[in-house]
Amino acid sequence: MNRAAPRTAGGWTRLRRPFPLLCLLASALWLALATGCANFPFGRGPGQTFVQTKPAALPARVLGNYFIVEAEQIDGTVRRFLVDTGSTATFVSQNLAKAIGQRERDAAKRTVPVRSANNGEITLETVTLKRLQLGEAKFDRVAALVYDFEELSAHLGLTIDGLIGFPVFRNTLLTLDYPHAQLVIAPHQPGAALPRSAGRVAVIAFNNEQGTPFIPVQLGNESFVVLVDSGSDGGLQLNPVGLHPRFAFGPRAGTLVSSISGDRAQQVGRLGQNLLLGTHVVEQPVVDVTDQLSSIGGELLRHFAVTFDQRRNYATFTRDTDGPVRIEPRRSTGLSFSRAAAYWRVLRIVPDTPTTQLGLQPGDLVVRINGEPVAGWSYERYAALLASAAKVTYTFLTGTREYDVEIPVFELVP
Structure with a gap:
């Protein structure tokens, strides 16, 4: 249920998130609906993280702008995950939860009652994963919610076993290398110098107070912050409140967008201004006008290798080529x-x-x-x-x- 690819807009109904019902309201807590998907009420990352002295690299697949990896788990099965920097929570299928979930003697199941976008109430079970493996990188005692990925799997045409939220990588250097289709997880190097912006590399500090990365960007003479959201297939989701965007085309009605407040008709257009992402220029980007927080998703991120350092709160955006980023027309x-x-x-x-x-x-x-x-x-x-x-x-x-x-x-x- 989303638009099919970066150059198309009419294949499937486009999802702002890959799973609209995961952006939910818990009975006692807000699960951070505006910041991507969910704030997790019981832990922001794994108990322990093990990464060898050299980086662990995994091949990735960029499918419809989603960043997907496969990795063998402790039960010997190979599982497929969507990496979502816009989510503070990690989600796994029931099957994976049974296979690698922590079994504690006499421990009752914990659940989170939630209300979906259409006001129906459902309950998601919590689970602690004994170990989540991504190649040579290993994460112990990862808190997760159990979710049915059947709809997303059917939509993408391949089985999705889980979604990994941003806090899981808090003790590593995480790189989503879209152009070369690989995930790289590296250990922190104590005393390493902070990278500098130069040429094809832009270094941007991010705010991680909500457990997800927010960076400053500039549109014309106006600055604002956006969520770096690899769990969204879109490009620039723009909330125009307080800004004065100029459009070269539109905005006009588009496909359906599923979000935390339910389905809505998309408003899409092309800006007449450039977006500055550090030292990188995105030339007159295509934008989805939203009433949620502004964000940048896979349609824009796919032009970069993006590295996140959650200890020092900076991200590097690296390109293989010179010149501005150009977003293709939507067909x-x-x-x-x-x-x-x-x-x-x-x-x-x-x-x-x-x-x-x-x-x-x-x-x-x-x-x-x-x-x-x-x-x-x-x-x-x-x-x-x-x-x-x-x-x-x-x-x-x-x-x-x-x-x-x-x-x-x-x-x-x-």
């Missing part, structure tokens, strides 16, 4: 979908687009794309189609009747 057919194995369900038709003239309705079911069953269209493949195709043929199902509709692909935001 769309004007349809937002939720995805199931046998069909995709239309959730929204973007207003004021060619698609609104075709008589389609939310709830309509698509069973084939360009003649192939939707089961054969992975997240990445469909994203590539929208990035390059001039039109897409969808086969809709009504009762037992199938019919084709050819829809042009257009630039939702040039």
